[in-house]
Amino acid sequence: MALEKVVLLVGGVGGAKLAYGLYHAMPPENLTVIVNTGDDFWLYGLRICPDVDTITYTLSNRVNKTTGWGVADETFITLETMPLLGETPWFRLGDKDLALHMIRTQYLHKGKNLSEITKHFADSLGIRCKIVPMANEFIETKVDTVEYGELDFQEYFVKYRWQPTLKSLRLAGIDQATLNPIIQDAIHQADMIIVGPSNPWLSINPILSIPGMRDLLRSTHIPRIALTPLIQGQAVKGPTAKIMQEMGLSPSNESVIDYYGDVINGFVYDERDHQPARSLETLFSLDTLMDTEAKRITVAQNLLSQINDRIKL
Amino acid sequence: MALEKVVLLVGGVGGAKLAYGLYHAMPPENLTVIVNTGDDFWLYGLRICPDVDTITYTLSNRVNKTTGWGVADETFITLETMPLLGETPWFRLGDKDLALHMIRTQYLHKGKNLSEITKHFADSLGIRCKIVPMANEFIETKVDTVEYGELDFQEYFVKYRWQPTLKSLRLAGIDQATLNPIIQDAIHQADMIIVGPSNPWLSINPILSIPGMRDLLRSTHIPRIALTPLIQGQAVKGPTAKIMQEMGLSPSNESVIDYYGDVINGFVYDERDHQPARSLETLFSLDTLMDTEAKRITVAQNLLSQINDRIKL
Numbered sequence: 001m002a003l004e005k006v007v008l009l010v011g012g013v014g015g016a017k018l019a020y021g022l023y024h025a026m027p028p029e030n031l032t033v034i035v036n037t038g039d040d041f042w043l044y045g046l047r048i049c050p051d052v053d054t055i056t057y058t059l060s061n062r063v064n065k066t067t068g069w070g071v072a073d074e075t076f077i078t079l080e081t082m083p084l085l086g087e088t089p090w091f092r093l094g095d096k097d098l099a100l101h102m103i104r105t106q107y108l109h110k111g112k113n114l115s116e117i118t119k120h121f122a123d124s125l126g127i128r129c130k131i132v133p134m135a136n137e138f139i140e141t142k143v144d145t146v147e148y149g150e151l152d153f154q155e156y157f158v159k160y161r162w163q164p165t166l167k168s169l170r171l172a173g174i175d176q177a178t179l180n181p182i183i184q185d186a187i188h189q190a191d192m193i194i195v196g197p198s199n200p201w202l203s204i205n206p207i208l209s210i211p212g213m214r215d216l217l218r219s220t221h222i223p224r225i226a227l228t229p230l231i232q233g234q235a236v237k238g239p240t241a242k243i244m245q246e247m248g249l250s251p252s253n254e255s256v257i258d259y260y261g262d263v264i265n266g267f268v269y270d271e272r273d274h275q276p277a278r279s280l281e282t283l284f285s286l287d288t289l290m291d292t293e294a295k296r297i298t299v300a301q302n303l304l305s306q307i308n309d310r311i312k313l
Numbered sequence: 314m315a316l317e318k319v320v321l322l323v324g325g326v327g328g329a330k331l332a333y334g335l336y337h338a339m340p341p342e343n344l345t346v347i348v349n350t351g352d353d354f355w356l357y358g359l360r361i362c363p364d365v366d367t368i369t370y371t372l373s374n375r376v377n378k379t380t381g382w383g384v385a386d387e388t389f390i391t392l393e394t395m396p397l398l399g400e401t402p403w404f405r406l407g408d409k410d411l412a413l414h415m416i417r418t419q420y421l422h423k424g425k426n427l428s429e430i431t432k433h434f435a436d437s438l439g440i441r442c443k444i445v446p447m448a449n450e451f452i453e454t455k456v457d458t459v460e461y462g463e464l465d466f467q468e469y470f471v472k473y474r475w476q477p478t479l480k481s482l483r484l485a486g487i488d489q490a491t492l493n494p495i496i497q498d499a500i501h502q503a504d505m506i507i508v509g510p511s512n513p514w515l516s517i518n519p520i521l522s523i524p525g526m527r528d529l530l531r532s533t534h535i536p537r538i539a540l541t542p543l544i545q546g547q548a549v550k551g552p553t554a555k556i557m558q559e560m561g562l563s564p565s566n567e568s569v570i571d572y573y574g575d576v577i578n579g580f581v582y583d584e585r586d587h588q589p590a591r592s593l594e595t596l597f598s599l600d601t602l603m604d605t606e607a608k609r610i611t612v613a614q615n616l617l618s619q620i621n622d623r624i625k626l
Contacts, residue, residue: 045358045418077388081412086437095408099394105358124399 002308003191003223004030011036011203012051013068014237015196016058017290018227021300022194023059023129031129032186033059036198037114038134038141038171038206039153043091046101047108050154051203052118052133053100060125068237071096090159115182130186134207135177141206142170153202162239166246169201171209179212187216192307195226197288199240200259201247208263217263223307225266225282227299228253231289232272254278268303282310315621316504316536317343324349324516325364326381327550328509329371330603331540334613335507336372336442344442345499346372349511350427351447351454351484351519352466356404359414360421363467364516365431365446366413373438381550384409403472428495443499447520448490454519455483466515475552479559482514484522492525500529505620508539510601512553513572514560521576530576536620538579538595540612541566544602545585567591581616595623 006026010019010033019033036051050069057063057071064070074094082089093101100121107117113136122131141153145164156164187193198204208214217224229240233251241251249255253269253276266282269275275283284306290296319339323332323346332346349364363382370376370384377383387407395402406414413434420430426449435444454466458477469477500506511517521527530537542553546564554564562568566582566589579595582588588596597619603609 042422043419044415045360045422046415047358075388075390075408077390077408078411078415081409082416084437085412085416085434087412087416095388095390096394098391098411099398099400102357102359102391103395103398103400106356109355109358121398124397 003304003311005032005186005189005191006030006194006304007032007034007186007190007192008194008196009034009198009204009207010051010055010196011198012039012054014229014235015051015198015203016054016063016068017296018194018196018300018303019055020058020293021290021296021298022304024297025300025304028127028129032190033129033131034183034186034207035131035133036203036206038139039157039202040138041140041152041154043093043154046098046105048091048093048101048154049104049114049118049133052114052131053097055131056100056118056121056125056127059122059127059129059131062125070094091154092158115180130182132180132182132186134180134183134213135210136180137173137177139171139173139177139206141202142172144168144170157202162242166243169205171206174206174209175211177210179210179216183213184216187220190220190222192222193217193220193224194303195224195260195264197227197229197236197290199229199235199238199243200256201243202239204260214263223266223282223311224264225268225303225307226256226260226264227268227303228256228270228273228288230256230273231270236289236291252276266307268306282307284310316617316624318345318499318502318504319343319507319617320345320347320499320503320505321507321509322347322511322517322520323364323368323509324511325352325367327542327548328364328511328516329367329376329381330609331507331509331613331616332368333371333606334603334609334611335617337610338613338617341441345503346442346444347496347499347520348444348446349516349519351452352470352515353451354453354465354467356406356467359411359418360451361404361406361414361467362417362427362431362446365427365444366410368444369413369431369434369438369440372435372440372442372444375438383407404467405471428493443495445493445495445499447493447496447526448523449493450486450490452484452486452490452519454515455485457481457483470515475555479556482518484519487519487522488524490523492523492529496526497529500533503533503535505535505624506530506533506537507616508537508573508577510540510542510549510603512542512548512551512556513539513569514556515552517573527576536579536595536624537577538581538616538620539569539573539577540616541569541580541582541586541601543569543586544583549602549604565589579620581619595620597623 143156144167271285456469457480583601584598
């Protein structure tokens, strides 16, 4: 019997590529995407969930395919009006995108939780898999930097374009977070867990840091397989390699495998790289580059069939 | 010596016409416009101040001249996106207008008060008179109606287009409001108070209901003159006559004068109407119709010169 039910752990742009591939490579009803919210923030009174929204826009085919985030054919009339009113915006919020943030904020103020709201948007947009934020509680990544001291995540990531030197990361509010029953159910019912090629430190670690999450994953007797975020020591996009160096780690698959520890029991490295010198139940290579929509589906298909073949053996 | 320093009390669209006229009929530095905030509300996480914004847009020449509120050449991309996300908006928020609400909300969350924020916008837009919200505290007009029970003001006014039958009005939060020192100073220094042709019950009463406001006005020994909101028993726009009837009042100048009581000592009625049968220090008529920008200035000029002439006598 094939391994049918898949839980995917992801951040934003990079993870969305694999989410898109899996969504089209398998029955989407069997897919649950658990999304980082450690980069959520409040701006102009609105709650912004960059990673959840990137996944939602990607799976509903509304995403801006050039950037990988935001809405296609977007306009920026509201933001362009701000300088007239003495405000210099630093975070790009498009007019179509704003609708999502405004409705979400209204629902939050009315007492709905983030997973209900995320489901409402996914249902409205006709998305057929589950998209679940890692927590309903508000958790903020704080980035301590050499140049500016501690920054809010989006200041670090967007305002300063991840150029400051990272000293350490802190997840404010994580101790109060609770494991969402929807996530617990999805993991209990899953036939495999896939950790997306997202930044392990910025995107995946917040998910794993929800109290009880690591134990829950480790308690399952199923493949728990991470897809490498690195190709030849580089991230396709974003600061993964840069922050690994700033943390004193070599930007290698071995460093990623060690970081995930026993949360994973399998790893997929890129075919351009050598086999990592680590012992894991499942370890194989693929062409992991997902630079077109077709290749995202191919990577997902190859990933699923290889895991199925190996587990049957 | 002419009466130079003017304090104007107004609501939104109707009052903005006289504010515009006065702004152009006198040195704007001598004008303070105290604006109703009893129709303020929160929507989509944003603080909306319809009357303050109408005054701000009008005096900065950004207003939509067809509607008398909102921004000229406005677009509605955010609102038009909402149905895709399962939301049916009922309050018109344009993309340019949203910038104002978002920046205001951010400042409120950061602890700035509404008069500081209003001043920031007026300064940014080059407005040379003072625009002061009636209170920094959040005060909500609640409208008890025959058909729907108690409604939030904007539900009554916009969602149901002021068609429900009004039973009574309530100003939630008014007891906690405090008289802004900026307003106290403006009234102490004023040479005359003008009550704009706004709805006395919906727009002017909230201002007068700030604890201490009526006493402060009555304590001044200056002209305190209301411009009629009625021409031949009708409001130029809006529900003034309708709600007077629902309250069992005849829609007459006498009813308005009686409602204001000793807060005013003068009244200007329209030249189409008979002289109200009330005894006031100052009582005269003008053509009060302000259906063009030129006529707004003319009405303001006539108002100022008539008051000056009469007070000199």
